[in-house]
Amino acid sequence: MHTNKVWYITGASKGMGLSLVKNLLQMGHTVIGTSRRLDSLSNISESDDFLPIEVDLGNEESIANSFKKAVERFGRIDVVVNNAGFGTGGALEELSTAEINENFNINFFAAIRVIQHALPYLRKQQSGNIINISSIAGFAPGTGWSVYAATKFALSGLSEGLSNDLKPLGIHVTAISPGGFRTNFASADALVYAGNNMPEYNYIRAHHAKFNAMHGMQTGNPEKIAAVLVKITESENPPVNLFLGSDAYQRASDKINFLSSQMEEWKEVSFSTDFS
Numbered sequence: 001m002h003t004n005k006v007w008y009i010t011g012a013s014k015g016m017g018l019s020l021v022k023n024l025l026q027m028g029h030t031v032i033g034t035s036r037r038l039d040s041l042s043n044i045s046e047s048d049d050f051l052p053i054e055v056d057l058g059n060e061e062s063i064a065n066s067f068k069k070a071v072e073r074f075g076r077i078d079v080v081v082n083n084a085g086f087g088t089g090g091a092l093e094e095l096s097t098a099e100i101n102e103n104f105n106i107n108f109f110a111a112i113r114v115i116q117h118a119l120p121y122l123r124k125q126q127s128g129n130i131i132n133i134s135s136i137a138g139f140a141p142g143t144g145w146s147v148y149a150a151t152k153f154a155l156s157g158l159s160e161g162l163s164n165d166l167k168p169l170g171i172h173v174t175a176i177s178p179g180g181f182r183t184n185f186a187s188a189d190a191l192v193y194a195g196n197n198m199p200e201y202n203y204i205r206a207h208h209a210k211f212n213a214m215h216g217m218q219t220g221n222p223e224k225i226a227a228v229l230v231k232i233t234e235s236e237n238p239p240v241n242l243f244l245g246s247d248a249y250q251r252a253s254d255k256i257n258f259l260s261s262q263m264e265e266w267k268e269v270s271f272s273t274d275f276s
């Protein structure tokens, strides 16, 4: 087993991605960091263990080339972190197809594309970790974020299914579901809101205002995530789902309790459709 691993991380120019790159390099790991703009990665590190690559996550060829470059330089990939993502807010009726598609394109389909291009290398090695940064919203959604939640439910669902499929090949998959972390995520320039506002949904704006006010006050420290991901990659039996942050843990726990009691309440109805 390699103690120092080769990591491929999307969305590395800021927030969690940037913290991961810096901390992993400091721990002696090798990192490939991707961003939409190469210049946004230029001041991160001079180290030979860091390879910054401009990648268009919407473009198959751009992703394929990045893996080719990475493997040419470092010979292998041990850990793939699908981190790039953003939040889209608004009532479903307010959001355009283009707004919805773009959120799925980056939060979900980009992860699929990255995994598809990583797998030939991971399969050949018969080892590796795929870590998908989902969200607590992908398990227990808040009001006003249904599309964002859907992208993250999709990512968590994909991770669970994939973990079954890839385990026999020695490849582990984990969905990380963070609560609030102090990054750029909740800033006005990162969040995307529906361009079309319907007065009937003004109550949703109040939920958004509450969320925006959290910016800079979140409980989660992004600098502590690298150690968690290293622990996952060193584990023989890594978790398929990991809720990150006490807030995420509490929200997930409340949801599980609610789900259990609702299942019991409706148990008779659930059983009523069996052939008797």
Ligand SMILES: NC(=O)c1ccc[n+]([C@@H]2O[C@H](COP(=O)([O-])OP(=O)(O)OC[C@H]3O[C@@H](n4cnc5c(N)ncnc54)[C@H](OP(=O)(O)O)[C@@H]3O)[C@@H](O)[C@H]2O)c1
Pocket: 010, 011, 012, 013, 014, 015, 016, 017, 034, 035, 036, 037, 040, 057, 083, 084, 085, 086, 087, 106, 133, 134, 135, 136, 177, 178, 179, 180, 181, 182, 183, 184, 185, 186, 190, 218
């Ligand atoms: N912070 C939180 O509270 C929180 C909670 C739950 C889940 N998450 C998830 O954590 C992940 C990282 O977010 P963060 O908190 O680090 O936020 P961030 O500081 O805003 O960074 C987001 C990263 O995602 C990339 N990205 C954003 N929009 C993109 C687009 N349209 N196309 C391509 N790349 C895009 C950016 O990549 P570039 O380098 O190309 O700019 C950026 O580096 C996201 O998937 C987010 O959904 C965050």
